[in-house]
Amino acid sequence: MNTPILNRSERTVFALRRLYADRGYTLYRMSKFEEYDLYSRNKDFLVSDQVITFTDTTGRLLALKPDVTLSIIKNTVDTDAVERLCYHENVYRVSGGSNRFCEIMQTGVECIGDIDTALVGENLYLAAQCLGVISDEFVLNVSNLDILLSFVERATDSRTVQDALIDCVAHKNIHGIRAVCDQFGIEEPLCAPLCALVSLCGQYETVLPTLLTLCADVCIEQAQELADALAVFEGSGYADHIHIDFSVVSDRSYYNGIIFKGFVNTVPDSVLTGGQYDRLMQRMQRRSRAIGFAVYLDMLERLYDEPIPYDADVLVLYDEGVSADMLRARCDVLIASGKSVYTSKTVPLKRRFREVIRMKGEVNARG
Amino acid sequence: MLNIALPKGRLGEQVYDRFARAGFPCPALLEDTRKLIFENPDAMVRYFWVKPSDVAIYVERGAADIGVAGKDILLEYAPEVYELLDLELGRCTMAVAAPSGFRDDMRRTLRVATKFSHIAEDYYAACGRDIDIVHLNGSIEIAPILGLTDVIVDIVETGATLRENRLEVIETIVPISARLIANKSSFQFKRTQIECILTQLRKETEENHD
Numbered sequence: 289m290n291t292p293i294l295n296r297s298e299r300t301v302f303a304l305r306r307l308y309a310d311r312g313y314t315l316y317r318m319s320k321f322e323e324y325d326l327y328s329r330n331k332d333f334l335v336s337d338q339v340i341t342f343t344d345t346t347g348r349l350l351a352l353k354p355d356v357t358l359s360i361i362k363n364t365v366d367t368d369a370v371e372r373l374c375y376h377e378n379v380y381r382v383s384g385g386s387n388r389f390c391e392i393m394q395t396g397v398e399c400i401g402d403i404d405t406a407l408v409g410e411n412l413y414l415a416a417q418c419l420g421v422i423s424d425e426f427v428l429n430v431s432n433l434d435i436l437l438s439f440v441e442r443a444t445d446s447r448t449v450q451d452a453l454i455d456c457v458a459h460k461n462i463h464g465i466r467a468v469c470d471q472f473g474i475e476e477p478l479c480a481p482l483c484a485l486v487s488l489c490g491q492y493e494t495v496l497p498t499l500l501t502l503c504a505d506v507c508i509e510q511a512q513e514l515a516d517a518l519a520v521f522e523g524s525g526y527a528d529h530i531h532i533d534f535s536v537v538s539d540r541s542y543y544n545g546i547i548f549k550g551f552v553n554t555v556p557d558s559v560l561t562g563g564q565y566d567r568l569m570q571r572m573q574r575r576s577r578a579i580g581f582a583v584y585l586d587m588l589e590r591l592y593d594e595p596i597p598y599d600a601d602v603l604v605l606y607d608e609g610v611s612a613d614m615l616r617a618r619c620d621v622l623i624a625s626g627k628s629v630y631t632s633k634t635v636p637l638k639r640r641f642r643e644v645i646r647m648k649g650e651v652n653a654r655g
Numbered sequence: 656m657l658n659i660a661l662p663k664g665r666l667g668e669q670v671y672d673r674f675a676r677a678g679f680p681c682p683a684l685l686e687d688t689r690k691l692i693f694e695n696p697d698a699m700v701r702y703f704w705v706k707p708s709d710v711a712i713y714v715e716r717g718a719a720d721i722g723v724a725g726k727d728i729l730l731e732y733a734p735e736v737y738e739l740l741d742l743e744l745g746r747c748t749m750a751v752a753a754p755s756g757f758r759d760d761m762r763r764t765l766r767v768a769t770k771f772s773h774i775a776e777d778y779y780a781a782c783g784r785d786i787d788i789v790h791l792n793g794s795i796e797i798a799p800i801l802g803l804t805d806v807i808v809d810i811v812e813t814g815a816t817l818r819e820n821r822l823e824v825i826e827t828i829v830p831i832s833a834r835l836i837a838n839k840s841s842f843q844f845k846r847t848q849i850e851c852i853l854t855q856l857r858k859e860t861e862e863n864h865d
Contacts, residue, residue, distance in 0.1 A: 490846075
């Protein structure tokens with residue numbers, strides 16, 4: 289049997305691009321290089337702040353692209369309508385595990401312009417569809433950063449203490465929240481709701497009523513905004529996969545509102561991250577709002593790690609007497625019967641084949 | 656089946672005891688054997704012993720769904736995991752220690768010997784103190800005695816080793832204890848079982864606290 293030319297990861301990319309195209313996203317192609325200055329001004333937005341740089345022939349300091357979103361924003365203009373762009377690019381950055389630079393295939397969408405609740409919902413729905421293409425067993429964790437910030441900013445004015453509390457929330461570290469509150473004299477009525485927010489996670493329809501009550505006096509508008517966006521999943525068949533989880537946290541200098549992370553079973557880290565990044569747009573002097581997400585294809589290697597038992601179906605071992613046309617004809621027959629073929633005069637090292645066919649030439653055959 | 660990474664050694668045995676009393680025993684774990692992996696299918700748990708500093712790696716990379724790691728390791732390596740519970744076991748302190756009578760000369764860069772470079776860097780950065788880190792893997796205490804460094808940043812349990820080497824704690828950085836950690840993806844798909852263990856362990860910890 290012929291091995292499929294495209295592996296599962298590649299087939300997934302095409303399926304995701306189909307989804308993007310169906311929703312009106314157009315493919316955005318870009319250069320591998322970008323002015324380093326763009327990244328140095330927005331280092332905290334990057335997954336890793338280490339960037340491969342080089343000086344080009346004109347003396348400009350360039351970088352191998354560590355991120356796609358910044359380039360897209362830089363190269364698009366403000367619009368009162370909505371610009372839908374998708375990409376499929378290699379990026380170059382330090383991998384968390386190995387602490388070395390690596391090339392990572394990333395695909396995703398960016399939606400820029402007049403972003404309303406319906407578009408946020410559409411983006412969440414598309415993210416869920418993408419996860420559904422990757423695996424039947426997926427969870428999309430959704431949060432509203434503005435809700436978390438409301439609780440944190442109510443507890444303390446100190447940016448440092450707020451960051452410490454946000455870090456604890458990101459790690460579901462309730463004992464850590466209590467320790468920070470004890471250390472900085474934050475009263476129980478302000479500490480307890482934060483702990484409750486961390487504990488409050490699960491299927492969105494189950495969690496929403498409690499969340500709306502918890503947010504009633506603090507940030508009901510933001511809670512309602514989350515509820516309205518999640519309403520997109522009603523009757524979609526995805527509802528069980530969609531969870532509210534406030535441990536989804538992104539840098540508040542860039543992100544705001546709805547943020548989300550997607551997980552698939554057996555892959556140890558999130559494979560999809562996204563959210564609204566109006567603050568990044570403002571930092572880059574854009575008045576448009578924006579939302580988008582990225583799918584990290586390098587994370588899918590493990591999911592699609594199907595062992596291939598053979599390098600080819602048939603090893604055709606031929607000798608000196610076999611002519612080129614004889615060999616070609618034999619291979620054509622084998623390939624036509626659906627088999628992959630590897631020709632060699634000697635058995636290649638470290639290769640495995642389902643079967644071996646020996647071909648002798650006329651001289652040797654007679655001999 | 657939930658995969659649980661436990662730290663080898665005395666702390667690991669205390670941690671296992673806590674899990675067993677919480678309703679997730681695996682008696683074979685305490686047998687004198689060279690085996691490293693132990694299963695109790697009835698309790699749906701599979702334990703394995705790993706080097707304490709490796710627990711967070713096993714959990715972060717998903718080879719273990721949950722595990723128990725020291726706060727020192729979590730601060731030093733900042734793994735992307737959930738920190739679900741302070742088990743209040745193996746309590747000690749991350750501290751700066753120096754030879755008795757040491758006085759910090761602010762005109763000079765402070766030389767610091769430690770196994771915990773990131774913790775030391777973060778601590779002194781917050782203080783605005785310029786330092787020169789000397790990363791060592793053991794016997795940290797002898798560094799200031801031999802003039803290699805001015806101070807050390809290390810874990811202090813009883814302080815006996817420091818005293819024997821004529822060192823004393825001059826600053827406390829952070830309290831340390833064992834923490835229950837979980838892989839972020841495993842938490843999504845094995846949440847019921849993880850939360851069941853978490854609830855029981857929290858109960859056991861509170862009882863021991865009282």
